[in-house]
Amino acid sequence: MLPQEHTKNIIQNNMQNVNTIYNQIYHPLPLNNLNFLVTGGAGFIGSNLVEYLLHHQAGKVIVLDNYATGFASNLELFKNYKNLEIITGDICSIEDCRLACKNVDYVLHQAALGSVPRSVENPIATNMVNVDGFLNMLVAARDAKVKRFIYASSSSVYGDSKALPKEESKIGNPLSPYAVTKYLNELYANVFAKTYQMEITGLRYFNIFGPRQNPSGPYAAAIPLFMDAILSNKPAYINGDGEQTRDFTFVKNAVEANIKALFAPKMEGHPMVFNIAVSDRISINNLFHILKTIANSEAEPIHREVRPGDIRDSLADISSAAKYIGYSPQVKMEEGLKITMDWFKETFYNK
Numbered sequence: 336m337l338p339q340e341h342t343k344n345i346i347q348n349n350m351q352n353v354n355t356i357y358n359q360i361y362h363p364l365p366l367n368n369l370n371f372l373v374t375g376g377a378g379f380i381g382s383n384l385v386e387y388l389l390h391h392q393a394g395k396v397i398v399l400d401n402y403a404t405g406f407a408s409n410l411e412l413f414k415n416y417k418n419l420e421i422i423t424g425d426i427c428s429i430e431d432c433r434l435a436c437k438n439v440d441y442v443l444h445q446a447a448l449g450s451v452p453r454s455v456e457n458p459i460a461t462n463m464v465n466v467d468g469f470l471n472m473l474v475a476a477r478d479a480k481v482k483r484f485i486y487a488s489s490s491s492v493y494g495d496s497k498a499l500p501k502e503e504s505k506i507g508n509p510l511s512p513y514a515v516t517k518y519l520n521e522l523y524a525n526v527f528a529k530t531y532q533m534e535i536t537g538l539r540y541f542n543i544f545g546p547r548q549n550p551s552g553p554y555a556a557a558i559p560l561f562m563d564a565i566l567s568n569k570p571a572y573i574n575g576d577g578e579q580t581r582d583f584t585f586v587k588n589a590v591e592a593n594i595k596a597l598f599a600p601k602m603e604g605h606p607m608v609f610n611i612a613v614s615d616r617i618s619i620n621n622l623f624h625i626l627k628t629i630a631n632s633e634a635e636p637i638h639r640e641v642r643p644g645d646i647r648d649s650l651a652d653i654s655s656a657a658k659y660i661g662y663s664p665q666v667k668m669e670e671g672l673k674i675t676m677d678w679f680k681e682t683f684y685n686k
């Protein structure tokens with residue numbers, strides 16, 4: 336079967352009802368008496384977490400964001416929720432972190448400067464937010480006695496390790512300043528858990544994509560860039576030969592992981608960091624091909640130089656997340672791409 340026909344079949348046969356995906360419930364307890372802080376809540380993954388919490392009657396949802404890379408428009412949809420409080424502030428300020436953590440039960444820490452190339456160009460800025468800011472949040476959460484602290488780590492921590500699939504305990508040397516910052520987060524998290532008896536879980540995200548991911552700017556990720564290029568007939572660039580592979584993960588799977596990590600039973604000796612992916616990988620060339628098929632486009636990509644700091648292949652072992660937090664990603668990549676493409680069309684091209 337041609338790859339195009341294969342993709343069409345998968346989309347037609349397996350496309351779940353979008354509402355089912357969006358109404359999945361991942362928490363075992365009612366949320367109405369609980370207060371949640373989502374740092375970076377105006378960003379891509381953060382705003383999807385905010386959406387889940389608000390749609391499932393969380394007591395209060397607090398967002399701390401300085402809009403460095405996030406957008407007020409990502410929270411516009413939720414402006415009528417009385418239990419949403421938005422604090423414009425910086426995690427590099429301990430006062431802002433303390434204010435945001437006040438009376439909070441659970442923290443979902445997403446705020447950071449993402450992007451490997453950004454960190455290669457400006458390692459100091461990335462370090463300040465991702466390391467100093469992270470430490471501020473840990474201290475503020477410790478002092479506010481939050482029940483659990485979940486934070487965003489990254490598959491970049493695997494660095495130059497060639498082993499596939501990636502298992503949490505087997506990492507290589509970091510390949511970028513960004514990867515160093517995410518590894519430092521994990522080291523600090525371990526020390527804070529042991530020293531201050533905090534409950535902390537890190538989630539190593541693998542190439543998350545979905546609605547509200549920013550397609551603009553020099554540090555945009557491949558999927559929103561490709562969608563934007565395909566839908567607006569702009570050139571689409573693939574770094575290198577395009578045969579590098581990634582374990583692309585729809586954002587609702589990342590939301591599931593966060594919520595399940597918040598409420599997973601506490602166990603002694605429980606691992607402190609989990610791979611969050613689908614455990615399936617495709618090449619960038621193949622990804623582009625699937626997107627063309629979904630959009631019914633004839634676009635052809637242009638190949639250019641490999642980016643410094645990029646890894647060649649990525650595929651996650653997600654068995655530990657399944658075992659300890661009950662993570663079971665519901666949305667396969669093709670379904671997620673279709674939902675995301677629909678969102679892009681509606682948001683940017685149907686005005």
Ligand SMILES: NC(=O)c1ccc[n+]([C@@H]2O[C@H](COP(=O)([O-])OP(=O)(O)OC[C@H]3O[C@@H](n4cnc5c(N)ncnc54)[C@H](O)[C@@H]3O)[C@@H](O)[C@H]2O)c1
Pocket residue numbers: 374375376377378379380381399400401402403404405406424425426427444445446447448449450464468487488489490539540541542543544549
């Ligand atoms: N998207 C991915 O594929 C991916 C992969 C691995 C890890 N991550 C991590 O997941 C988290 C969320 O990523 P995202 O893709 O949603 O990125 P994003 O840029 O859309 O969101 C980050 C948010 O943090 C905010 N922020 C940045 N600096 C801040 C500061 N100093 N104070 C307060 N807020 C600040 C931004 O304004 C933005 O709203 C980040 O920690 C990122 O490193 C993302």
